[in-house]
Amino acid sequence: MIPKLFKMIKGKEITKQQLLKDIISGIIVAIIALPLSIALAISSGVSPEKGLITAIFAGFIISFLGGSKVQIGGPTGAFVIIIYSIIQQYGLNGLITASIMAGIILVVMGLLKFGSLIKYIPQTITVGFTSGIAITLLSTQIKDFFGLKIDKVPAEFIPKWQSYISNMNTLNIWTLVIGIICVLIIVFWPKVNKTIPGSLIALIVATLMVKFLNLPVETIGDRFQELSSAIPMPVMPSMSISTINQLFAPAMTIAILAGLESLLSAVVADGMIGDTHDSNMELVAQGLGNIVSGLFGGIPATGAIARTAANVKNGGKSPISGMVHAITLLIIMLALMPIAKLIPMTSLAAILAIVSYNMSEWRTFKSLLKAPKSDLFVLLVTFFCTIIFDLVVAIGFGMIMTMFLFMKRVSETTxxxxxxxxxxxxxxxxxxxxxxxxxxxxxxxxxxxxxxxxxxxxxxxxxxxxxxxxxxxxxxxxxxxxxxxxxxxxxxxxxxxxxxxxxxxxxxxxxxxxxxxxxxxxxxxxxxxxxxxxxxxxxxxxxxxxxxxxxxxxxx
The missing domain is CATH 3.30.750.24 (STAS domain)
Structure with missing residues (x-):
């Protein structure tokens, strides 16, 4: 179990030309990650800088010690619902404790060589919970996208939509217009330029429109009075046996999701660069990244498939690009964080709406609807359990059904x-x-x-x-x-x-x-x-x- 970076340095795989490409790719990925990190933090129920802290510290550790050459780590949409629920129930200190516990669980999983177990999770389950997470993530953005005036949005899916429908009369038309403009920019900007991310352009355009047209649209500054650009000192949260017992289930949820998403992302990256990642080293790195993120007050992190793919497409071929991405975000946070107050909330909601669409895997989901009835049943149960209950329940039900169906199929062949x-x-x-x-x-x-x-x-x-x-x-x-x-x-x-x-x-x-x-x-x-x-x-x-x-x- 040796990090990919160390193997590449020992094998003299990183040339000067490749180093330059990695640096450029890292900067581009940081620009992509900037609005996403802020948006994901706010949607999770924490202040914007928490997302950047996560991308900086966890992102650096995951690249530095990871088992993949091109994996980019940071906050992802899959965690939003889980984090929001933990904060509502246990507060910020509970989230930090759960993140550190999840990191420890991931390190143990890596040391016990559990990385190869991902091959035993069928596509119906991964597509089911990924699509379910996409729907739940999209549902969290309705309030900000439409500018609804709701003091406290329920965490559960059905009560959340009931709240939206009953408060639809508070819709802010200017907020909705800016949100739609942002969605159109993100969708069509790649036809103009594929290097600069459309989400950044949408953020800039929306901020300028709201500022100079003096539109009545809620901004980050309206919701969060104080935005800190300082790097916090690491703090160990207070832990007791009762706290650990209470937070073990949430921590296990974070660990399972972080492990699954990071390894799935690494598999996708392998296909793009023709390499093979070390799944166990990747789990250890993910665990250490989450521990460090928690100590600095960040939120859970994992491998981000979209940012990893962007890294490869922009020439990244070594962990240096991921490390540069983290350092670039650190510089941006120190220099430009006060400006973030001007960003409209609806523009962040638009960005996450597109993220939800991209992670929904609706084409794969649609094709699986034609699969055998047993597979279709597993897919739909996992999907609806993710939306209505949570990820652990969904994966648990999905795996139990899959095992019984597998045993039935094997017994029928004997x-x-x-x-x-x-x-x-x-x-x-x-x-x-x-x-x-x-x-x-x-x-x-x-x-x-x-x-x-x-x-x-x-x-x-x-x-x-x-x-x-x-x-x-x-x-x-x-x-x-x-x-x-x-x-x-x-x-x-x-x-x-x-x-x-x-x-x-x-x-x-x-x-x-x-x-x-x-x-x-x-x-x-x-x-x-x-x-x-x-x-x-x-x-x-x-x-x-x-x-x-x-x-x-x-x-x-």
Missing amino acids: AIRDLVDEEVFDDDVLDMLKKSDGKISVYQVDGPLFFGIVQDFLIKVNSVKPSTEVLILDMRHSYAIDASAINALKKIVDYCKKHKIKLLITHVQKQPMHVLGNMGIADIIGDENIYETKREAIEIASSYISKIRNFMSGVS
């Missing part, structure tokens, strides 16, 4: 075949089976033998013909077995002993053989009854039956 009825053998073996006069039964397990198939397995094997004297169980295609299947095998052994049936097993694969040995079933069955091939087992079974016949004829 078959217990009666090979004697199917007559799959060559003529010599068929002749031996015919001579046994139905006293040899051969079953083959096609697929993993686990708890989901155990009952079908027992029913099939227990239905052997009464005349059976030898039962052969072929495990050629069973590459995995679990404790439930071992218990079923014990029952089959007992069944065979009770009915005086000789049990033979063939083609036992590596993992099942290891489990059979560890749990003592191999000893119960007997090594002499475990064979490499079915043919060998059938020959032994045929010989065994012949001996019994000869013995019985001698007795008679």
